[in-house]
Amino acid sequence: MQLRTQILLVISAVLLFNCKSAKTVAGGDANFNLSSRQLIKENSKRSPVYQTLKSTVKITYDDGKKVHSHSVSFRGKRDEVLWMSAAFSVVKALITPKKVCFYNKLDKTYFEGDYDYLSNLLGTQLDFQKVQNLLMGETIFNLKDDHYKVSVDSGSYILQPKKQRELFEIFFLLDPSIFKVKSQQITQPKELRHLQIDYLSHQEVSNQILPEKVKVIAVENNEELIIGLEFKNVSLNEELRFPFKIPSGYKEIKL
Known part of the structure:
Protein backbone atom coordinates (compact mmCIF):
# COMPACT_ATOMS: atom_id res chain seq x y z
CA MET A 1 0.00 0.00 0.00
CA GLN A 2 1.45 3.34 -1.04
CA LEU A 3 2.21 5.97 1.61
CA ARG A 4 -0.37 8.42 0.22
CA THR A 5 -3.05 5.70 0.40
CA GLN A 6 -2.11 4.96 4.02
CA ILE A 7 -2.35 8.63 4.96
CA LEU A 8 -5.70 8.99 3.19
CA LEU A 9 -7.06 6.02 5.10
CA VAL A 10 -6.01 7.66 8.36
CA ILE A 11 -7.49 11.04 7.40
CA SER A 12 -10.70 9.48 6.11
CA ALA A 13 -11.19 7.40 9.23
CA VAL A 14 -10.93 10.39 11.54
CA LEU A 15 -13.34 12.56 9.60
CA LEU A 16 -16.41 10.41 10.05
CA PHE A 17 -18.95 8.50 12.08
CA ASN A 18 -22.59 7.32 12.12
CA CYS A 19 -24.97 5.93 14.70
CA LYS A 20 -26.99 2.72 15.08
CA SER A 21 -30.77 2.94 14.84
CA ALA A 22 -30.42 6.44 13.47
CA LYS A 23 -32.93 8.25 11.33
CA THR A 24 -32.24 10.86 8.69
CA VAL A 25 -33.06 14.35 9.87
CA ALA A 26 -35.65 16.10 7.75
CA GLY A 27 -35.60 19.87 7.65
CA GLY A 28 -38.40 21.80 9.30
CA ASP A 29 -39.48 25.37 8.76
CA ALA A 30 -36.50 27.47 7.75
CA ARG A 37 -24.99 36.06 16.91
CA GLN A 38 -28.35 34.26 17.04
CA LEU A 39 -27.26 31.82 14.35
CA ILE A 40 -24.05 30.91 16.17
CA LYS A 41 -26.04 30.41 19.38
CA GLU A 42 -28.52 28.08 17.65
CA ASN A 43 -25.67 26.12 16.07
CA SER A 44 -23.98 25.75 19.46
CA LYS A 45 -27.16 24.35 21.00
CA ARG A 46 -27.06 21.48 18.53
CA SER A 47 -23.51 20.34 19.26
CA PRO A 48 -23.75 16.60 19.92
CA VAL A 49 -22.99 15.29 23.39
CA TYR A 50 -21.28 11.90 23.72
CA GLN A 51 -18.46 10.15 25.58
CA THR A 52 -17.45 7.38 23.15
CA LEU A 53 -18.46 6.24 19.68
CA LYS A 54 -17.70 3.38 17.34
CA SER A 55 -18.68 2.47 13.79
CA THR A 56 -17.94 0.48 10.68
CA VAL A 57 -17.42 2.87 7.80
CA LYS A 58 -17.18 2.48 4.06
CA ILE A 59 -14.73 5.01 2.63
CA THR A 60 -14.47 5.84 -1.06
CA TYR A 61 -11.82 8.18 -2.41
CA ASP A 62 -11.05 9.34 -5.90
CA ASP A 63 -7.72 10.94 -6.79
CA GLY A 64 -8.68 11.51 -10.44
CA LYS A 65 -6.82 8.41 -11.57
CA LYS A 66 -8.31 5.61 -9.53
CA VAL A 67 -11.28 5.11 -7.24
CA HIS A 68 -10.54 3.15 -4.07
CA SER A 69 -12.96 1.74 -1.51
CA HIS A 70 -12.22 0.43 1.98
CA SER A 71 -14.14 -0.53 5.09
CA VAL A 72 -12.68 0.45 8.46
CA SER A 73 -13.55 0.13 12.11
CA PHE A 74 -13.52 3.42 13.97
CA ARG A 75 -13.60 4.28 17.66
CA GLY A 76 -13.30 7.56 19.49
CA LYS A 77 -13.25 8.91 23.03
CA ARG A 78 -14.16 12.55 23.23
CA ASP A 79 -11.20 14.94 23.53
CA GLU A 80 -8.80 12.03 24.12
CA VAL A 81 -8.32 9.56 21.29
CA LEU A 82 -9.35 8.58 17.77
CA TRP A 83 -8.60 5.01 16.63
CA MET A 84 -9.08 3.12 13.39
CA SER A 85 -8.32 -0.30 11.99
CA ALA A 86 -8.65 -1.53 8.42
CA ALA A 87 -9.63 -5.11 7.62
CA PHE A 88 -7.45 -7.68 9.42
CA SER A 89 -5.65 -4.74 11.09
CA VAL A 90 -3.57 -4.28 7.94
CA VAL A 91 -3.44 -0.56 8.70
CA LYS A 92 -4.07 0.67 12.22
CA ALA A 93 -3.94 4.25 13.50
CA LEU A 94 -4.10 6.08 16.81
CA ILE A 95 -4.54 9.84 17.07
CA THR A 96 -4.31 11.78 20.32
CA PRO A 97 -3.99 15.49 21.10
CA LYS A 98 -0.21 15.03 21.16
CA LYS A 99 0.56 12.81 18.17
CA VAL A 100 -0.47 10.83 15.10
CA CYS A 101 0.59 7.18 14.81
CA PHE A 102 -0.09 4.41 12.33
CA TYR A 103 1.47 1.24 11.01
CA ASN A 104 1.12 -0.94 7.91
CA LYS A 105 1.52 -4.71 8.15
CA LEU A 106 1.91 -5.17 4.41
CA ASP A 107 5.23 -3.35 4.13
CA LYS A 108 6.12 -3.39 7.84
CA THR A 109 6.37 0.38 8.22
CA TYR A 110 5.13 2.82 10.85
CA PHE A 111 4.78 6.55 11.43
CA GLU A 112 4.81 8.42 14.74
CA GLY A 113 4.81 12.20 14.74
CA ASP A 114 2.81 15.42 14.82
CA TYR A 115 0.05 16.86 12.64
CA ASP A 116 2.29 18.61 10.10
CA TYR A 117 1.98 16.03 7.33
CA LEU A 118 -1.81 15.70 7.66
CA LEU A 135 -15.74 14.31 12.75
CA MET A 136 -18.68 15.66 14.71
CA GLY A 137 -19.93 17.91 11.93
CA GLU A 138 -18.83 21.01 13.81
CA THR A 139 -17.03 24.03 12.41
CA ILE A 140 -13.26 23.62 12.23
CA PHE A 141 -12.86 26.95 14.05
CA ASN A 142 -14.87 27.96 17.11
CA LEU A 143 -17.46 30.44 15.86
CA LYS A 144 -17.38 32.27 19.20
CA ASP A 145 -13.72 33.20 18.72
CA ASP A 146 -14.33 35.67 15.88
CA HIS A 147 -16.83 38.22 14.57
CA TYR A 148 -18.92 37.01 11.64
CA LYS A 149 -21.27 38.51 9.13
CA VAL A 150 -24.20 36.56 7.77
CA SER A 151 -25.87 36.35 4.37
CA VAL A 152 -28.31 34.01 2.66
CA ASP A 153 -27.70 32.21 -0.64
CA SER A 154 -29.26 29.16 -2.28
CA GLY A 155 -31.25 28.21 0.79
CA SER A 156 -28.37 28.36 3.27
CA TYR A 157 -27.00 30.77 5.81
CA ILE A 158 -23.44 31.80 4.96
CA LEU A 159 -21.15 32.84 7.79
CA GLN A 160 -17.81 34.45 7.06
CA PRO A 161 -15.45 36.47 9.27
CA LYS A 162 -16.00 40.21 9.08
CA LYS A 163 -12.29 40.37 8.37
CA GLN A 164 -10.92 37.39 6.47
CA ARG A 165 -7.51 36.11 7.54
CA GLU A 166 -4.48 37.15 5.55
CA LEU A 167 -3.44 33.69 4.36
CA PHE A 168 -6.79 31.98 3.91
CA GLU A 169 -10.52 32.61 3.53
CA ILE A 170 -13.22 30.80 5.50
CA PHE A 171 -16.90 30.21 4.71
CA PHE A 172 -19.44 28.19 6.70
CA LEU A 173 -22.82 27.22 5.22
CA LEU A 174 -25.51 26.38 7.78
CA ASP A 175 -28.86 24.68 7.32
CA PRO A 176 -31.57 27.24 8.19
CA SER A 177 -33.95 24.63 9.59
CA ILE A 178 -31.67 22.55 11.85
CA PHE A 179 -28.75 25.04 12.12
CA LYS A 180 -26.14 22.35 11.47
CA VAL A 181 -23.16 22.83 9.17
CA LYS A 182 -23.91 21.97 5.54
CA SER A 183 -20.48 22.89 4.24
CA GLN A 184 -17.24 24.44 5.45
CA GLN A 185 -14.72 25.80 3.00
CA ILE A 186 -11.16 26.98 3.52
CA THR A 187 -9.29 28.54 0.62
CA GLN A 188 -5.65 29.57 0.35
CA PRO A 189 -5.56 31.61 -2.88
CA LYS A 190 -1.79 32.13 -2.95
CA GLU A 191 -1.14 28.43 -2.45
CA LEU A 192 -3.88 27.40 -4.90
CA ARG A 193 -5.41 25.23 -2.19
CA HIS A 194 -9.03 24.61 -1.32
CA LEU A 195 -10.52 22.31 1.32
CA GLN A 196 -14.27 21.72 1.36
CA ILE A 197 -16.24 19.43 3.64
CA ASP A 198 -19.87 18.96 2.65
CA TYR A 199 -22.31 17.33 5.06
CA LEU A 200 -24.81 15.96 2.56
CA SER A 201 -27.26 14.74 5.19
CA HIS A 202 -27.66 14.49 8.95
CA GLN A 203 -29.28 11.93 11.21
CA GLU A 204 -30.67 11.84 14.70
CA VAL A 205 -29.72 9.26 17.32
CA SER A 206 -30.37 9.47 21.04
CA ASN A 207 -31.60 13.03 20.51
CA GLN A 208 -28.27 14.03 18.93
CA ILE A 209 -27.97 15.38 15.38
CA LEU A 210 -24.94 13.84 13.67
CA PRO A 211 -23.50 13.65 10.16
CA GLU A 212 -24.88 10.89 7.94
CA LYS A 213 -23.12 11.38 4.59
CA VAL A 214 -19.98 13.48 4.11
CA LYS A 215 -17.99 14.51 1.06
CA VAL A 216 -14.46 15.88 1.43
CA ILE A 217 -12.84 17.73 -1.48
CA ALA A 218 -9.16 18.72 -1.28
CA VAL A 219 -7.69 20.69 -4.19
CA GLU A 220 -4.08 21.76 -4.68
CA ASN A 221 -3.04 23.36 -7.97
CA ASN A 222 -4.73 21.14 -10.57
CA GLU A 223 -4.92 18.02 -8.39
CA GLU A 224 -8.22 17.10 -6.75
CA LEU A 225 -8.95 14.44 -4.15
CA ILE A 226 -12.54 13.47 -3.30
CA ILE A 227 -13.39 11.36 -0.25
CA LYS A 245 1.21 -1.21 19.61
CA ILE A 246 3.75 -0.78 16.83
CA PRO A 247 5.20 -4.23 16.10
CA SER A 248 8.93 -4.67 16.61
CA GLY A 249 11.13 -4.69 13.54
CA TYR A 250 9.00 -2.22 11.55
CA LYS A 251 10.75 0.58 9.63
CA GLU A 252 9.92 4.16 10.59
CA ILE A 253 8.51 6.43 7.88
CA LYS A 254 10.13 9.86 7.81
CA LEU A 255 7.80 12.59 6.54
Whole structure:
Protein backbone atom coordinates (compact mmCIF):
# COMPACT_ATOMS: atom_id res chain seq x y z
CA MET A 1 0.00 0.00 0.00
CA GLN A 2 1.45 3.34 -1.04
CA LEU A 3 2.21 5.97 1.61
CA ARG A 4 -0.37 8.42 0.22
CA THR A 5 -3.05 5.70 0.40
CA GLN A 6 -2.11 4.96 4.02
CA ILE A 7 -2.35 8.63 4.96
CA LEU A 8 -5.70 8.99 3.19
CA LEU A 9 -7.06 6.02 5.10
CA VAL A 10 -6.01 7.66 8.36
CA ILE A 11 -7.49 11.04 7.40
CA SER A 12 -10.70 9.48 6.11
CA ALA A 13 -11.19 7.40 9.23
CA VAL A 14 -10.93 10.39 11.54
CA LEU A 15 -13.34 12.56 9.60
CA LEU A 16 -16.41 10.41 10.05
CA PHE A 17 -18.95 8.50 12.08
CA ASN A 18 -22.59 7.32 12.12
CA CYS A 19 -24.97 5.93 14.70
CA LYS A 20 -26.99 2.72 15.08
CA SER A 21 -30.77 2.94 14.84
CA ALA A 22 -30.42 6.44 13.47
CA LYS A 23 -32.93 8.25 11.33
CA THR A 24 -32.24 10.86 8.69
CA VAL A 25 -33.06 14.35 9.87
CA ALA A 26 -35.65 16.10 7.75
CA GLY A 27 -35.60 19.87 7.65
CA GLY A 28 -38.40 21.80 9.30
CA ASP A 29 -39.48 25.37 8.76
CA ALA A 30 -36.50 27.47 7.75
CA ASN A 31 -35.76 30.70 9.60
CA PHE A 32 -33.75 33.17 7.54
CA ASN A 33 -34.19 36.07 9.94
CA LEU A 34 -31.45 35.40 12.47
CA SER A 35 -28.48 37.62 13.13
CA SER A 36 -24.99 36.12 13.10
CA ARG A 37 -24.99 36.06 16.91
CA GLN A 38 -28.35 34.26 17.04
CA LEU A 39 -27.26 31.82 14.35
CA ILE A 40 -24.05 30.91 16.17
CA LYS A 41 -26.04 30.41 19.38
CA GLU A 42 -28.52 28.08 17.65
CA ASN A 43 -25.67 26.12 16.07
CA SER A 44 -23.98 25.75 19.46
CA LYS A 45 -27.16 24.35 21.00
CA ARG A 46 -27.06 21.48 18.53
CA SER A 47 -23.51 20.34 19.26
CA PRO A 48 -23.75 16.60 19.92
CA VAL A 49 -22.99 15.29 23.39
CA TYR A 50 -21.28 11.90 23.72
CA GLN A 51 -18.46 10.15 25.58
CA THR A 52 -17.45 7.38 23.15
CA LEU A 53 -18.46 6.24 19.68
CA LYS A 54 -17.70 3.38 17.34
CA SER A 55 -18.68 2.47 13.79
CA THR A 56 -17.94 0.48 10.68
CA VAL A 57 -17.42 2.87 7.80
CA LYS A 58 -17.18 2.48 4.06
CA ILE A 59 -14.73 5.01 2.63
CA THR A 60 -14.47 5.84 -1.06
CA TYR A 61 -11.82 8.18 -2.41
CA ASP A 62 -11.05 9.34 -5.90
CA ASP A 63 -7.72 10.94 -6.79
CA GLY A 64 -8.68 11.51 -10.44
CA LYS A 65 -6.82 8.41 -11.57
CA LYS A 66 -8.31 5.61 -9.53
CA VAL A 67 -11.28 5.11 -7.24
CA HIS A 68 -10.54 3.15 -4.07
CA SER A 69 -12.96 1.74 -1.51
CA HIS A 70 -12.22 0.43 1.98
CA SER A 71 -14.14 -0.53 5.09
CA VAL A 72 -12.68 0.45 8.46
CA SER A 73 -13.55 0.13 12.11
CA PHE A 74 -13.52 3.42 13.97
CA ARG A 75 -13.60 4.28 17.66
CA GLY A 76 -13.30 7.56 19.49
CA LYS A 77 -13.25 8.91 23.03
CA ARG A 78 -14.16 12.55 23.23
CA ASP A 79 -11.20 14.94 23.53
CA GLU A 80 -8.80 12.03 24.12
CA VAL A 81 -8.32 9.56 21.29
CA LEU A 82 -9.35 8.58 17.77
CA TRP A 83 -8.60 5.01 16.63
CA MET A 84 -9.08 3.12 13.39
CA SER A 85 -8.32 -0.30 11.99
CA ALA A 86 -8.65 -1.53 8.42
CA ALA A 87 -9.63 -5.11 7.62
CA PHE A 88 -7.45 -7.68 9.42
CA SER A 89 -5.65 -4.74 11.09
CA VAL A 90 -3.57 -4.28 7.94
CA VAL A 91 -3.44 -0.56 8.70
CA LYS A 92 -4.07 0.67 12.22
CA ALA A 93 -3.94 4.25 13.50
CA LEU A 94 -4.10 6.08 16.81
CA ILE A 95 -4.54 9.84 17.07
CA THR A 96 -4.31 11.78 20.32
CA PRO A 97 -3.99 15.49 21.10
CA LYS A 98 -0.21 15.03 21.16
CA LYS A 99 0.56 12.81 18.17
CA VAL A 100 -0.47 10.83 15.10
CA CYS A 101 0.59 7.18 14.81
CA PHE A 102 -0.09 4.41 12.33
CA TYR A 103 1.47 1.24 11.01
CA ASN A 104 1.12 -0.94 7.91
CA LYS A 105 1.52 -4.71 8.15
CA LEU A 106 1.91 -5.17 4.41
CA ASP A 107 5.23 -3.35 4.13
CA LYS A 108 6.12 -3.39 7.84
CA THR A 109 6.37 0.38 8.22
CA TYR A 110 5.13 2.82 10.85
CA PHE A 111 4.78 6.55 11.43
CA GLU A 112 4.81 8.42 14.74
CA GLY A 113 4.81 12.20 14.74
CA ASP A 114 2.81 15.42 14.82
CA TYR A 115 0.05 16.86 12.64
CA ASP A 116 2.29 18.61 10.10
CA TYR A 117 1.98 16.03 7.33
CA LEU A 118 -1.81 15.70 7.66
CA SER A 119 -2.03 19.49 7.64
CA ASN A 120 0.08 19.78 4.48
CA LEU A 121 -1.87 17.06 2.71
CA LEU A 122 -5.27 18.70 3.28
CA GLY A 123 -3.94 22.21 2.92
CA THR A 124 -4.92 23.61 6.30
CA GLN A 125 -3.42 23.51 9.78
CA LEU A 126 -4.91 20.66 11.77
CA ASP A 127 -4.81 19.62 15.41
CA PHE A 128 -6.81 17.12 17.43
CA GLN A 129 -9.65 19.53 18.18
CA LYS A 130 -10.08 20.49 14.53
CA VAL A 131 -10.12 16.86 13.44
CA GLN A 132 -12.67 16.04 16.14
CA ASN A 133 -14.81 18.99 15.07
CA LEU A 134 -14.84 17.76 11.49
CA LEU A 135 -15.74 14.31 12.75
CA MET A 136 -18.68 15.66 14.71
CA GLY A 137 -19.93 17.91 11.93
CA GLU A 138 -18.83 21.01 13.81
CA THR A 139 -17.03 24.03 12.41
CA ILE A 140 -13.26 23.62 12.23
CA PHE A 141 -12.86 26.95 14.05
CA ASN A 142 -14.87 27.96 17.11
CA LEU A 143 -17.46 30.44 15.86
CA LYS A 144 -17.38 32.27 19.20
CA ASP A 145 -13.72 33.20 18.72
CA ASP A 146 -14.33 35.67 15.88
CA HIS A 147 -16.83 38.22 14.57
CA TYR A 148 -18.92 37.01 11.64
CA LYS A 149 -21.27 38.51 9.13
CA VAL A 150 -24.20 36.56 7.77
CA SER A 151 -25.87 36.35 4.37
CA VAL A 152 -28.31 34.01 2.66
CA ASP A 153 -27.70 32.21 -0.64
CA SER A 154 -29.26 29.16 -2.28
CA GLY A 155 -31.25 28.21 0.79
CA SER A 156 -28.37 28.36 3.27
CA TYR A 157 -27.00 30.77 5.81
CA ILE A 158 -23.44 31.80 4.96
CA LEU A 159 -21.15 32.84 7.79
CA GLN A 160 -17.81 34.45 7.06
CA PRO A 161 -15.45 36.47 9.27
CA LYS A 162 -16.00 40.21 9.08
CA LYS A 163 -12.29 40.37 8.37
CA GLN A 164 -10.92 37.39 6.47
CA ARG A 165 -7.51 36.11 7.54
CA GLU A 166 -4.48 37.15 5.55
CA LEU A 167 -3.44 33.69 4.36
CA PHE A 168 -6.79 31.98 3.91
CA GLU A 169 -10.52 32.61 3.53
CA ILE A 170 -13.22 30.80 5.50
CA PHE A 171 -16.90 30.21 4.71
CA PHE A 172 -19.44 28.19 6.70
CA LEU A 173 -22.82 27.22 5.22
CA LEU A 174 -25.51 26.38 7.78
CA ASP A 175 -28.86 24.68 7.32
CA PRO A 176 -31.57 27.24 8.19
CA SER A 177 -33.95 24.63 9.59
CA ILE A 178 -31.67 22.55 11.85
CA PHE A 179 -28.75 25.04 12.12
CA LYS A 180 -26.14 22.35 11.47
CA VAL A 181 -23.16 22.83 9.17
CA LYS A 182 -23.91 21.97 5.54
CA SER A 183 -20.48 22.89 4.24
CA GLN A 184 -17.24 24.44 5.45
CA GLN A 185 -14.72 25.80 3.00
CA ILE A 186 -11.16 26.98 3.52
CA THR A 187 -9.29 28.54 0.62
CA GLN A 188 -5.65 29.57 0.35
CA PRO A 189 -5.56 31.61 -2.88
CA LYS A 190 -1.79 32.13 -2.95
CA GLU A 191 -1.14 28.43 -2.45
CA LEU A 192 -3.88 27.40 -4.90
CA ARG A 193 -5.41 25.23 -2.19
CA HIS A 194 -9.03 24.61 -1.32
CA LEU A 195 -10.52 22.31 1.32
CA GLN A 196 -14.27 21.72 1.36
CA ILE A 197 -16.24 19.43 3.64
CA ASP A 198 -19.87 18.96 2.65
CA TYR A 199 -22.31 17.33 5.06
CA LEU A 200 -24.81 15.96 2.56
CA SER A 201 -27.26 14.74 5.19
CA HIS A 202 -27.66 14.49 8.95
CA GLN A 203 -29.28 11.93 11.21
CA GLU A 204 -30.67 11.84 14.70
CA VAL A 205 -29.72 9.26 17.32
CA SER A 206 -30.37 9.47 21.04
CA ASN A 207 -31.60 13.03 20.51
CA GLN A 208 -28.27 14.03 18.93
CA ILE A 209 -27.97 15.38 15.38
CA LEU A 210 -24.94 13.84 13.67
CA PRO A 211 -23.50 13.65 10.16
CA GLU A 212 -24.88 10.89 7.94
CA LYS A 213 -23.12 11.38 4.59
CA VAL A 214 -19.98 13.48 4.11
CA LYS A 215 -17.99 14.51 1.06
CA VAL A 216 -14.46 15.88 1.43
CA ILE A 217 -12.84 17.73 -1.48
CA ALA A 218 -9.16 18.72 -1.28
CA VAL A 219 -7.69 20.69 -4.19
CA GLU A 220 -4.08 21.76 -4.68
CA ASN A 221 -3.04 23.36 -7.97
CA ASN A 222 -4.73 21.14 -10.57
CA GLU A 223 -4.92 18.02 -8.39
CA GLU A 224 -8.22 17.10 -6.75
CA LEU A 225 -8.95 14.44 -4.15
CA ILE A 226 -12.54 13.47 -3.30
CA ILE A 227 -13.39 11.36 -0.25
CA GLY A 228 -16.88 9.97 0.30
CA LEU A 229 -18.01 8.61 3.66
CA GLU A 230 -20.87 6.21 4.37
CA PHE A 231 -21.51 5.30 7.99
CA LYS A 232 -22.97 2.05 9.35
CA ASN A 233 -23.43 0.08 12.57
CA VAL A 234 -22.43 2.79 15.03
CA SER A 235 -23.11 2.98 18.73
CA LEU A 236 -22.50 5.67 21.33
CA ASN A 237 -21.28 5.63 24.91
CA GLU A 238 -20.09 2.03 25.14
CA GLU A 239 -17.03 0.92 27.09
CA LEU A 240 -14.30 0.84 24.42
CA ARG A 241 -10.69 -0.24 24.16
CA PHE A 242 -8.13 1.34 21.83
CA PRO A 243 -5.46 -1.33 21.33
CA PHE A 244 -2.39 -0.04 19.52
CA LYS A 245 1.21 -1.21 19.61
CA ILE A 246 3.75 -0.78 16.83
CA PRO A 247 5.20 -4.23 16.10
CA SER A 248 8.93 -4.67 16.61
CA GLY A 249 11.13 -4.69 13.54
CA TYR A 250 9.00 -2.22 11.55
CA LYS A 251 10.75 0.58 9.63
CA GLU A 252 9.92 4.16 10.59
CA ILE A 253 8.51 6.43 7.88
CA LYS A 254 10.13 9.86 7.81
CA LEU A 255 7.80 12.59 6.54
